[in-house]
Amino acid sequence: MITSEEQLRQLYAMPAERALLKQQVDLDRHCLRFIALSPFCVIATGGNAGSLMDASPRGGAPGFVKAPDPRTLMIPDAGGNNRLDSLSNLLRDPRVGLLFMVPGINETLRVNGTAKLRDEGHYTALFAGPHFHPKLVIEVQVQEAYLHCAKALMRSRLWQAEAQVARNVLPTMNQMIHAQIGMAAPTETQEQMEHRYRVQIAAEQPGGSIG
Numbered sequence: 001m002i003t004s005e006e007q008l009r010q011l012y013a014m015p016a017e018r019a020l021l022k023q024q025v026d027l028d029r030h031c032l033r034f035i036a037l038s039p040f041c042v043i044a045t046g047g048n049a050g051s052l053m054d055a056s057p058r059g060g061a062p063g064f065v066k067a068p069d070p071r072t073l074m075i076p077d078a079g080g081n082n083r084l085d086s087l088s089n090l091l092r093d094p095r096v097g098l099l100f101m102v103p104g105i106n107e108t109l110r111v112n113g114t115a116k117l118r119d120e121g122h123y124t125a126l127f128a129g130p131h132f133h134p135k136l137v138i139e140v141q142v143q144e145a146y147l148h149c150a151k152a153l154m155r156s157r158l159w160q161a162e163a164q165v166a167r168n169v170l171p172t173m174n175q176m177i178h179a180q181i182g183m184a185a186p187t188e189t190q191e192q193m194e195h196r197y198r199v200q201i202a203a204e205q206p207g208g209s210i211g
Contacts, residue, residue, distance in 0.1 A: 022146045025144065026070040027067055027073075027142055038102050038109070039063075040059045043056050045097075072139065077138060090115045098111040106153040106158075107147055113142045172190045
């Protein structure tokens, strides 16, 4: 069992100079372009000492995360399950990690920093539309940013159509959750659930529709 960094390093070569130098303290034009193209990111948060870590998906139209300057990101909080795990964690520990993805591109972008929850009107108005006005915005002060190599997504073949799994190999989300909590109520079909989600998401879009 590995119990020290010294033991760990004995198993691996030292990182190449490029892998160390690519880490930046802000977002350059390449990082900003990547974020502008990204419709999806994962946000990782902690909490107070002893609590478990949490990783949560965030999505929207490409560029749904805004960068008003090279040291700042703004993430609108859209409707979810109201557990508020990530948001509650950030109140206790502002450290945050973000992983941005762009469909069809195997590289990813990692951004680390600290976050504040902003509910002031001039923050939420940045994302307001006819059918959507976020309750709050996660403001991230960027401290580290670097592009991550393509190996993980190449190994997983994430964007390749032939690697996609048919949805019916798993029960529906409703069926799985009902089984987990012992609920006997009737479950939605996958089609019913997706239709309900589409209606909810459409209400958030500027034009009131979603493709």
